[in-house]
Amino acid sequence: MEDIIHHRRIYRTLNRAVGMAAMVGATCLGLLLATFLIGRIVPIDPVLAVVGDKASAEVYQRVRLELGLHLPLWRQFFIYVKAILSGDFGVSVLTARPVIEDIARVFPATVELAVIATLIGVFSGIPLGIFSAVRQGSLLDHLARIMGLIGYSLPIFWLGLMGLMVFYARLNLLPGPGRVDVFYENMVDPVTGFLLIDCILAGEWGIFRNALSHIILPASLLGYYSMAYLSRMTRSLMIAQLGQEYILTARVKGIAEWRVIWGHALDNCRIPLITVIAMSFGSLLEGSVLTETVFSWPGLGQYLTNSLLNADMNAVLGGTLVVGAIFLGINLFSDFLYEFLDPRAR
């Protein structure tokens, strides 16, 4: 009997794994097809991106053939998918390097920023949301609301420039734009691509401090927006929970108030909260174009925008695929966390 249950469980797990793999595959293929078609439908001549406006007719024709643009659309797509499957994302027109290398260079810069920003957002936004839910109408609640509103409404571009103006130019507390001072540039070997981690690996503490001070301003800025979002979401989730009967029961039973809030109520918010955090982290991973522009941060957002504006289709498709894959990954991960945290799903 136990054997049968055991088999069933294996079968079920296997079945789900296959289902999930099929879903991931189908999503990726759909993503590929959609980006490929958009790239071909936009009224931009991809040859122009490669040869420029002034090339001779002969050069233009040669590149057109090289890019395979004379072939029917389905064959172009087929060739593209085949290349992707063998790990070849092509060469970027703008940087003259393989797209994969480019992404490996710009993506860590974005991830570094996103991770720190999310940490700031989580550790300030969630407590803030809880406090304002518990003490509705208090000064702190109002303050949190105002901060949230500012976060929603102020253009990040302006706030970034103001941040530079105040903390860098006037107060001299923080360094200016870029990932590290120019004089430290290229002093640490890019092992992982994450500058902070590479500094630790190399034992370069001076550069580490410099890089850390460079990341504070842009990360705080993104963290502020993430905080504004998370605190509002936490507040409404918590208010919903605090009005439930089990909270009343707990309170009647005489359980300490801090345990009611941080234990019972928050515990039941964590699943939707995970989704909210994952979504906010995911959107930061696409790269915040405006923040990256103001702070000259060489991340994925700038890379993708620049590629798109220059019709650098290999880079756009490669970048989109990576972002798509990451969104999928984050979704799968939060699904996994659900199962882990939600006893009903176990």
Added chain:
Amino acid sequence: MKKTVWIALVLSLLAANTLFAATPGDTLVMASKLDDIITLDPAEIFEFTGAELAANMYDRLIGYDVEDAGKIFGVVAESWDISKDGRTYSFKIWDGMKFASGNKLTADDVVFSLQRVIKLNKSPAFLLTQFGFTPANMDERIVKTGDYTVKLVIDKPYAPAFFLYCLTATPGSIVDRQEALKHAENGDAGHGWLKTHSAGSGPFALTIWKPSEILILAANAQYHSKKPAMKRIIVRHVPESATQRILLEKGDIDMARNIQPDDLKGLSENPSIRIRKKVKGALYYLGLNQKNRYLKIPQVRQALKYLIDYAGMESTILSGKAVVHQAFLPGGFLGALAETPFSLDVEKAKGLLKEAGLENGFSVTMDVRNTEPSISMAVAIQASFALAGVKLEIIPGEGKQVLTKYRDRAHDIFIGRWGPDYMDPHTNADTFARNPDNSDAGQSKTMAWRNAWDIPGMTRKADAAVLEKDPATRVRMYLEMQREHQKSAPFIFMFQEIEILAERANVNGFPLGPSFDSNFYRFITK
């Protein structure tokens, strides 16, 4: 206690001067937009930033005086002479020049460099192939005649200035043959490697290049002329003008290259910042498609030339970034016409439209790239066209998209910016005054072709002017063509661009040339 902290905070915010941090005395730090660099191989470079960098990493056979483009002098070439039939150019090269690698610069390098441009056949290759060089004949026409002598044979006896100016352009850069071949793959003459590395004899060599991030040049210890005062040039990619301004005021950079008019006003009041301007060769113009039934009427073309507020745009939206210029050769070029016969004259325009039978005006569209200053210019033109009843619909689009439409001749009016490719007048005459085949299948997509302007007569004149040997006669021919152009062409030339540079007051000596490939870092001192 808390109060004092707050007061200190407010006071420091109000302090007018930002805290100053200086860069090292032997290093120039510059903020620029590096996102237009798609290659650093001089056989392929066709972008402003890349051309400027190549000019500082590579030497060319000859150069021209940035203050007086008419003066041509030897750089790698010690001397040259031209055969009687005007087709053979013999160059004598300096003995003793070295590349940054330490290799000697010889005739082999010159032949290799010019031949690889033709063999690779990248976008700017036409600068050389227009003289009849092909991969098949280049071994007979680009010849080493001794260790330090080279002979170049061109197909027609062109005006010498035409060929010589083309040799001063980026594809004329002399590349280190041994170094390039060491990194060659599949017979690409080192192209793949040179896209991201340098192998020249110029005053600087490339040390670090991270696309859209940072670029560092180091002084070339082998440089043949006076060693530059700057040991390093650091160029950081800073796309935002306001950020460039903050960095410059703070002193973390010595030079900002992309300051916009808004930020310029603020900077001009700062005594420790100097603002410099240089008229460049690029022109802003309107192209009127002759396939449009209204625009093909001569009176309509002329009427529109009187419906633009040139002076108003120059002093407002283009403030400091451009000057009025109304001929197809930019000021500073041989034979450029300085006359500006057009100004906003609504009555005259209305009269011309009446002659064309369009006294009630007409509707027309204009394709505009969605960047400044094009958008603001388009809006201003829309307003002034309306004064005579011409209804202009603006179609904004992304740069490459608008360009694709223009190249397909699918526009009505196109607002464009054209930069010359080399210093000879033929560069603009070739595109604005030549249209050898006006059919839709026409292969040379000159600006005249794109606007479907069929001009066999003017094409012949342009072809004759480029063969004229006497400079004075040649100047007369170009002046005449430009006047005729102003009377009938479907092009409305409006402005000539000005490059703006903001630098710390302690930075001296950076010469700004008439094109980006003559901005030389080696004269900079601090």
